[in-house]
């Protein structure tokens with residue numbers, strides 16, 4: 385039902401009081417309810433993706449990772465703003481629509497007991513991130529192939545193998561890195577058969593995918609993200625390892641029960657040269673992390689910035705927050721922004737806490753990826769263990785932090801940088817803010833250097849958008865297609 389509410393129309397929906405409520409509908413409309421002013425220099429297209437369908441006929445999925453991927457596209461053009469969302473038409477999405485039975489997920493089991501789950505890998509839900517490359521949009525899920533979409537209509541074309549270059553599982557992680565100087569994309573995928581390896585890839589302009597290196601997975605560990613310097617792919621492999629695969633393979637336990645955090649195993653750091661030469665391996669203390677901001681090289685040192693968590697209750701405790709997402713997801717956003725510095729000559733490694741306010745989803749001005757960056761942008765929590773209600777900018781030169789905190793129990797998601805001038809950090813941060821009281825969401829535009837000023841503009845949607853994980857912003861104009869420096 386659509387009801388008039390002054391400057392815009394609002395969808396009245398039972399769902400939307402929680403950022404983890406499903407959004408079952410697909411929309412296409414002009415955005416006209418704007419507080420403040422959209423800056424004239426801010427033109428481009430924002431994409432956000434996350435689990436849009438987190439319940440099936442009212443029965444919740446068992447984990448925040450198990451919702452079907454839904455892409456939101458917000459076009460910010462000279463003639464106005466436009467919103468569109470579409471579910472990625474994965475095989476699992478179509479099948480679930482037909483059968484009304486959930487697909488096997490990271491923690492969600494298929495109905496039918498062990499026989500229905502034995503020897504079955506979680507379904508590709510295409511719900512984790514997006515990649516813009518050439519004129520293509522890809523919806524990513526780390527255990528399988530990316531799905532190619534029309535960047536404007538969001539129509540799904542299907543899984544992409546890049547001419548057959550993605551083999552076996554076809555895993556293509558949800559955190560590819562773009563070199564802003566060359567336009568090349570680097571990424572990896574985990575493969576477990578016939579032996580556990582990390583497959584490293586380089587994607588050229590034009591869509592040609594090259595295998596760069598294949599390295600053994602140390603300690604059978606799990607890795608979600610990596611970093612790229614001008615010379616290396618950098619893997620920080622913490623001791624989140626596969627330890628209990630048999631009950632999972634037999635379908636007796638869900639997939640996430642196979643993982644275990646074993647700090648006694650420490651962290652392995654692997655530098656994979658971009659030129660295909662031999663990798664270098666270093667050992668360090670245990671680190672529990674998922675996301676990396678960036679990395680760079682400075683003389684003999686490789687410096688990596690990432691968000692480190694303190695898993696006091698191990699994997700089971702931390703993952704428990706993601707299983708109980710409606711009531712308890714906050715602590716999963718409580719990481720510490722940390723800088724690791726690796727002396728490649730001596731192997732000596734230091735870790736420095738940069739900001740101990742709880743955070744996740746670190747970002748930077750992507751034009752400065754692979755080199756030393758000055759500013760980090762974070763989704764953070766103003767209350768320890770709380771939901772992500774703030775966007776924080778950290779200036780590493782001055783140590784200063786500037787923070788926008790949403791009011792009224794609103795929550796935010798990953799901030800994405802949109803450029804204005806050529807200098808690092810000259811631009812805006814874009815995030816989606818969930819408004820539980822309105823059962824709705826809005827696009828918030830903040831000055832990247834001073835989010836504490838509050839929104840430059842806030843664009844009201846007619847409905848809520850469930851919590852998104854990641855996204856991409858492509859500016860119009862010369863800085864657009866390649867998004868280079």
Ligand SMILES: [Fe+2]
Pocket residue numbers: 512558559608609675853854
């Ligand atoms: Fe991620």
